[in-house]
Amino acid sequence: MPYKCKEKALANKRERYVRDEFPSLRRLKQHLKTSFKMQYQEFNALLELQAGKCALCRKDEPGPNKRLSVDHCWKTGKVRGLLCSICNTSLRQVDAVPGWTANALFYVGQD
Numbered sequence: 001m002p003y004k005c006k007e008k009a010l011a012n013k014r015e016r017y018v019r020d021e022f023p024s025l026r027r028l029k030q031h032l033k034t035s036f037k038m039q040y041q042e043f044n045a046l047l048e049l050q051a052g053k054c055a056l057c058r059k060d061e062p063g064p065n066k067r068l069s070v071d072h073c074w075k076t077g078k079v080r081g082l083l084c085s086i087c088n089t090s091l092r093q094v095d096a097v098p099g100w101t102a103n104a105l106f107y108v109g110q111d
């Protein structure tokens with residue numbers, strides 16, 4: 001009896017998997033909706049507008065299992081664009097620490 005239940009559970013899982021698209025895509029759609037109030041179609045439109053490249057460094061979209069991150073203003077919540085993980089992380093500093101950009105430029109200019 002438990003064996004048949006397990007078979008049925010697996011069949012149901014496979015059915016859900018096909019019906020609901022790939023789980024990672026489903027998670028992405030949910031993430032866009034809850035974090036940015038953004039539809040998947042809007043994400044794709046932005047990606048197309050940016051020709052699949054980071055809005056800052058213009059590097060191509062990361063590999064097949066990675067994607068560009070949604071960058072948004074922490075104060076207003078407005079989506080600004082899609083960034084690679086390096087640019088997105090760097091930009092957080094610009095938003096979080098006043099004067100960070102000037103300090104970084106000064107720091108890099110020192111030798």
Ligand SMILES: [Zn+2]
Pocket residue numbers: 054055056057058059083084085086087088
């Ligand atoms: Zn970038």
